[in-house]
Amino acid sequence: MTHPNGRLTRRFYRRDPVTLAKALLGQVMVRTLGDGLRLAGRIVEVEAYLGTPDQAAHTYNGRRTARNESMYADGGHAYVYFTYGMHHCVNVVAQTRGVGTAVLVRALEPVEGIDAMRRHRAGKITADRLKETDLCSGPAKLTQALAIDRALDGVDLVTADALHIERGGRVAPGHIVTAKRIGVAYAGRWADEPLRFYVKGNPHVSRR
DNA sequence: ATGACGATTTACT
DNA sequence: GTAAATCGTCATA
Numbered sequence: 723m724t725h726p727n728g729r730l731t732r733r734f735y736r737r738d739p740v741t742l743a744k745a746l747l748g749q750v751m752v753r754t755l756g757d758g759l760r761l762a763g764r765i766v767e768v769e770a771y772l773g774t775p776d777q778a779a780h781t782y783n784g785r786r787t788a789r790n791e792s793m794y795a796d797g798g799h800a801y802v803y804f805t806y807g808m809h810h811c812v813n814v815v816a817q818t819r820g821v822g823t824a825v826l827v828r829a830l831e832p833v834e835g836i837d838a839m840r841r842h843r844a845g846k847i848t849a850d851r852l853k854e855t856d857l858c859s860g861p862a863k864l865t866q867a868l869a870i871d872r873a874l875d876g877v878d879l880v881t882a883d884a885l886h887i888e889r890g891g892r893v894a895p896g897h898i899v900t901a902k903r904i905g906v907a908y909a910g911r912w913a914d915e916p917l918r919f920y921v922k923g924n925p926h927v928s929r930r
Numbered sequence: 931a932t933g934a935c936g937a938t939t940t941a942c943t
Numbered sequence: 944g945t946a947a948a949t950c951g952t953c954a955t956a
Contacts, residue, residue, distance in 0.1 A: 861938075
């Protein structure tokens with residue numbers, strides 16, 4: 723069952739987005755930079771996007787453009803998009819080619835390469851003053867910390883070195899909190915669907 | 931060609 | 944709590 727190198731298998735990803743979202747909690751997202759440095763974090767918060775019927779999804783009503791094309795890739799690929807003129811967010815594609823469902827990774831608990839994450843996140847506040855809970859506690863914070871941008875859109879997480887996911891501990895159902903998704907008020911009744919999942923009590927979960 | 935809009939974050943009042 | 948930042952993308956014309 724476990725892949726030799728510890729990565730999640732294609733089979734793991736090819737499930738419905740809700741099942742995949744919950745299964746991704748506890749797994750470890752790994753970003754390998756050009757110089758070989760590894761940046762890694764345990765996934766502690768995710769949201770499921772259900773595709774064609776889901777008004778909050780980029781693939782709502784079958785919308786298919788150059789921007790969201792990779793959301794239609796086979797399960798296990800990355801869908802990275804740019805938004806608000808300054809932020810990137812990363813999704814894990816679910817199911818199979820042509821379906822258009824995915825899981826947005828909203829927060830990580832830093833595990834490896836924390837100093838580099840601090841440097842990537844430093845701005846007005848210097849790297850040494852950043853709290854660890856400010857590094858990956860939001861979908862655009864974690865992409866900044868791990869240096870993830872559109873250059874990684876469409877990569878296959880099953881085979882790529884630059885970005886992949888390794889097996890971590892599974893989070894027991896009793897430790898998973900279910901809630902409404904964030905930032906999708908425009909989505910009508912879909913804004914209230916319980917499609918956000920996070921690890922109960924984890925300090926790295928995005929606030930609200 | 932143009933305009934409106936974000937699956938957000940940060941800084942400020 | 945409120946608002947600014949900031950621009951690629953897409954629907955409309």
